[in-house]
Amino acid sequence: MLRPTLARLGHAVVAVADRDPARGSALPFPGTRWLDGEDAVRAWVVEADAAARGVCFVLAIGGHNGAERCRLADVLTGLGLAPLTLVHDRAWVAETAHLADGCQILPMAAVGEEAVLGRQTIVNTNASVDHDCRLGEGVHIMPGATLAGCVTVGDHATIGSNATVLPRVTVGAGCMVGAGAVVTRDLPPGATVIGAPARPLTR
Numbered sequence: 001m002l003r004p005t006l007a008r009l010g011h012a013v014v015a016v017a018d019r020d021p022a023r024g025s026a027l028p029f030p031g032t033r034w035l036d037g038e039d040a041v042r043a044w045v046v047e048a049d050a051a052a053r054g055v056c057f058v059l060a061i062g063g064h065n066g067a068e069r070c071r072l073a074d075v076l077t078g079l080g081l082a083p084l085t086l087v088h089d090r091a092w093v094a095e096t097a098h099l100a101d102g103c104q105i106l107p108m109a110a111v112g113e114e115a116v117l118g119r120q121t122i123v124n125t126n127a128s129v130d131h132d133c134r135l136g137e138g139v140h141i142m143p144g145a146t147l148a149g150c151v152t153v154g155d156h157a158t159i160g161s162n163a164t165v166l167p168r169v170t171v172g173a174g175c176m177v178g179a180g181a182v183v184t185r186d187l188p189p190g191a192t193v194i195g196a197p198a199r200p201l202t203r
C-alpha cells in the first residue's frame with residue numbers, strides 16, 4: 001500500500017534500498033536508483049547531496065518488525081534525511097490526534113480524537129485507532145484491526161489483521177496479537193496471543 005500511497009500524495013521516489021538484491025531488483029520502482037543495503041545508502045546520501053536537497057525517507061518494513069524500523073530510522077536521520085509522515089487522502093485523522101515522525105496512516109484507516117502515536121507507527125489499511133489511544137514507537141496496527149478507546153500499546157507491538165482490543169486495555173511492548181484475536185485483558189510485554197478471548201500461544 002505504501003507505493004500507491006506515495007504516488008497518490010505526489011511524492012517522487014528517487015532511490016530504493018533493500019538488503020536482499022533479489023527482492024530489491026524486483027521492486028516496482030522503474031527508473032529509481034537501487035541501493036544494495038545500508039552502506040550503499042550512506043554512499044548515495046553523500047554522492048547525491050541528499051540531506052541538503054531535503055530528501056525524506058519512508059520505511060516499507062511492515063510485519064512484526066517495529067524495532068528494526070526504529071533502528072533504521074535512527075540510521076537515516078543520522079545521515080541527515082528526514083522521516084516522512086504519510087496520511088493517505090482516504091484515511092481519517094482527528095485534528096486533535098498527534099502523529100510522531102514517520103507514522104504511516106494507510107487507506108481507509110482512522111485515528112480518533114486525542115490519540116497519540118509514537119514514531120514509525122503504522123495504521124494499516126482499514127484499521128482503526130479510537131479516541132485517547134496511546135501507541136508507542138514502531139507499533140503496527142495491521143489491516144482491519146480495531147483498537148477501542150483508551151487502549152495503550154507498548155513500543156514495537158503488533159496487532160494482527162482484524163484483531164480487536166477492548167477499551168482501556170494495555171498491550172505490552174513487543175507483544176504480537178494474532179490475526180482475529182479479541183484482547184479483553186492487559187498483556188505483559190512480549191506476549192503472543194491468539195483467539196477470542198485472546199490467550200497465550202502455546203506450542
Ligand SMILES: CC(C)(COP(=O)(O)OP(=O)(O)OC[C@H]1O[C@@H](n2cnc3c(N)ncnc32)[C@H](O)[C@@H]1OP(=O)(O)O)[C@@H](O)C(=O)NCCC(=O)NCCS
Binds near residue numbers: 124160180194
Ligand atoms: C499469531 C501468529 C503471530 C503466530 O505465528 P507463528 O508463531 O508462526 O504460529 P504458527 O503459524 O506456527 O501457528 C501455531 C498454531 O497457532 C495457530 N494459529 C496461528 N495464528 C493463529 C490465529 N491468528 N488465530 C488462531 N490460531 C492461530 C495455528 O493454527 C497453529 O495451530 P496448530 O499448532 O494447532 O496447528 C500469526 O499466526 C498471526 O496471526 N500473525 C498475524 C498475521 C497478520 O495479521 N498479517 C497481516 C500482514 S499486513
